[in-house]
Amino acid sequence: MKTILKGKTSEVIIDTDGPVVIIGESINPTRRKKLVETLKAHDFEFALQLAKTQIEDGADVLDVNVGFPGVDDETLLPLTIKAIQEAFDIPICLDSPNPLAIEAALKVAEGKPLINSVNGEEKSLQAILPLAKEHGAAVIGLVMDDDGITHDPECRFKIAEKILNRAVQKGIPKEDVVIDPLAMAVSADPKACMVTLETIKLVHDRLGLNITQGASNISFGLPNRVELNNAHMAISIWNGLTCPIANPAKITAFVRSMDLIRSRDEYAMRFTEFFYSQEALKNA
Numbered sequence: 431m432k433t434i435l436k437g438k439t440s441e442v443i444i445d446t447d448g449p450v451v452i453i454g455e456s457i458n459p460t461r462r463k464k465l466v467e468t469l470k471a472h473d474f475e476f477a478l479q480l481a482k483t484q485i486e487d488g489a490d491v492l493d494v495n496v497g498f499p500g501v502d503d504e505t506l507l508p509l510t511i512k513a514i515q516e517a518f519d520i521p522i523c524l525d526s527p528n529p530l531a532i533e534a535a536l537k538v539a540e541g542k543p544l545i546n547s548v549n550g551e552e553k554s555l556q557a558i559l560p561l562a563k564e565h566g567a568a569v570i571g572l573v574m575d576d577d578g579i580t581h582d583p584e585c586r587f588k589i590a591e592k593i594l595n596r597a598v599q600k601g602i603p604k605e606d607v608v609i610d611p612l613a614m615a616v617s618a619d620p621k622a623c624m625v626t627l628e629t630i631k632l633v634h635d636r637l638g639l640n641i642t643q644g645a646s647n648i649s650f651g652l653p654n655r656v657e658l659n660n661a662h663m664a665i666s667i668w669n670g671l672t673c674p675i676a677n678p679a680k681i682t683a684f685v686r687s688m689d690l691i692r693s694r695d696e697y698a699m700r701f702t703e704f705f706y707s708q709e710a711l712k713n714a
C-alpha cells in the first residue's frame with residue numbers, strides 16, 4: 431500500500447513494503463515556550479529553524495501543530511504552513527483538533543498534505559472526511575470514537591475499519607487513510623504498549639494500511655526515554671508501523687538501522703548516507 435504525499439514539487443511515498451518515513455514532530459508548542467512566544471508575534475523564524483534542523487536530521491514530512499491556550503489557529507496554522515512551504519519543499523502533516531483550522535490550512539497547503547487527524551466520532555468523521563475528499567489530502571485516523579478509548583485491540587481495530595469504510599464511502603482512496611493505533615504512556619497503564627502493538631498488527635495484517643504513531647508518547651513520566659521509545663519502535667515497525675511522528679534527531683539513525691536489518695536498504699546506501707551527512711554537519 432502506497433500513500434503519496436507531496437510538497438510544492440517533492441513527493442514522499444509511505445509504502446508498507448518500503449523504508450520507514452519520518453514525520454518530524456518538533457513544530458509543536460508542547461514544552462516549547464519560545465515557539466509559543468514567536469508564533470504569537472507572527473514571527474516564523476524559530477519555526478523555520480525547527481523545520482531546517484528536522485530536515486537535516488532526516489524528517490521526510492513535517493507535522494505542524496500551533497495549539498496553545500488562546501490561539502486563533504484558524505489564522506495561525508495557515509500562516510505557519512505558508513512560511514514553512516515557502517522556505518522548504520516538503521509535505522506537511524496538518525495537526526489540529528479544530529476542523530476550521532484544518533480547512534483554512536488545506537486552502538494554503540502546497541502539494542498533497544496529510545490531515546492529522548480524524549477519529550471514529552461521528553462529528554469528527556462528518557467534519558474532516560469531506561475536507562480530505564475536497565482537497566485530495568490523505569488523513570490520519572485515530573482509533574477512538576464516541577465511546578472514548580478502548581483497551582481492547584479488536585475494538586481499536588473495528589474503529590480503524592469503520593474510519594476506512596466511511597472514508598471510502600466519501601470517495602477517498604483507501605491508500606490515503608493512515609491509521610494511528612494510539613500510543614499512550616506505559617507508566618500510567620502497564621498494558622498500554624501491548625494494546626497498541628497488537629492493534630498495529632491487526633491493522634497491518636487485515637487492512638494493509640499505512641500506520642503512524644507518536645513515537646515518544648509511551649515514555650512520558652519515565653527516565654531513559656530514548657531507549658524505551660526505540661525498543662517500542664522496533665516492535666512497532668516489525669508489526670507494521672510505517673511513518674512515526676518523532677523527533678528526527680533522536681530516531682533517524684535507529685530507523686535507518688531497522689530498514690537495513692529488514693532488507694529495505696540495498697547496499698546500506700541510506701544507512702551510510704545518513705551517517706556521512708551527519709558527519710558533514712558536525713564538521714560544517
Ligand code: THG
Nearest residue numbers: 455458460461546547570610643644646647675677
Ligand atoms: N498521534 C498523532 N499526532 C500527534 C501525536 C500522536 N501529534 C502530537 C503528538 N502526538 C506528537 N508530537 C509531539 C511533539 C512534541 C513532543 C512530543 C510529541 C515533545 N516531546 C518531548 C517531551 O515530551 O518532553 C520533548 C522533546 C524531545 O524529546 O525532543 O516535545 O500520538 N496522530
